[in-house]
Amino acid sequence: MAREVFNRYELKYLINDDVYRDLLTALRPYLSIDAHGDQEGYYTISNIYYDTEDNLFHQEKMLGQSFRQKLRLRTYNRANLNEQAFLEIKQKHDKVVNKRRTLIKLKDAYRFLSQKEPIQNPFSFEVSNQQILKEIDFLKNFYQLVPKMVLCYERQAFQVIEDPSIRITFDKNLRKREYNFRLEKGSHGDLFMDPNTFVLEVKLSERVPLWLARILSNFSCSMQGFSKYSNSQNNVEVMLNQKNII
Secondary structure, X not given: OOOOEEEEEEEEEEEEHHHHHHHHHHHHHHEEEOOOOOOOOEEEEEEEEEEOOOOHXXXXXXXXXXXXXXXXXXXXXXXXXXXXXXXEEEEEXXXXXXEEEEEEEHHHHHHHHHOOOOOOOHHHOOXXXXXXXXHHHHHHHHOOOEEEEEEEXXXXXXXXXXXXXXXXXXXXXXXXXXXXXXXXXXXXXXXXXXOOEEEEEEEEOOOOXXXXXXXXXXXXXXXXXXXXXXXXXXXXXXXXXXXXXX
């Protein structure tokens, strides 16, 4: 069964294509390919992000609040109405990220998310975690959340051989659309970052291993407070000659 609860740090870096190639070469002896990817570790991620009418969740990020949260519906590779998707709450307090998710058929997720009142019988939806569904139900009704953004990208994912709980991912071709909020319709959208820019993420629950810290330092990687959702809302086009992008 897929993991449903995560408590971890997520360290983010923006790197260009040249750095990506050399950095991956340096990292590769320490990494194994994510089992969900193809032979090079790639898969496509598609999300619908939900927010209030006045974009409260986006504003929490822009104002630099210590507590922030998101609700999203996520699928991997080609979405199908009759296949499983993930409903996810993602919350960040200071530097710690908590993510809770439940499996649900995509068609049922649409039905659940479109309901304007609290569900009377959560067991009317077949999910992997009823408690998380109840939390999501409260969140969406308390804030009156609506679909705001479809956000898709390609991810290349690895895990550290000596500690598989440490994940390293490279995301590219970040694209968005503010229409057609149906994931089964495809992962198309408008690029909102330079296609030669990668979002590198290191996800871990403890300190960064010394070997990894040294490699990141050797390539002058500096952490960024980067949110894909907020950058898509801002329509920010990240160019390689901007400050802090190597």
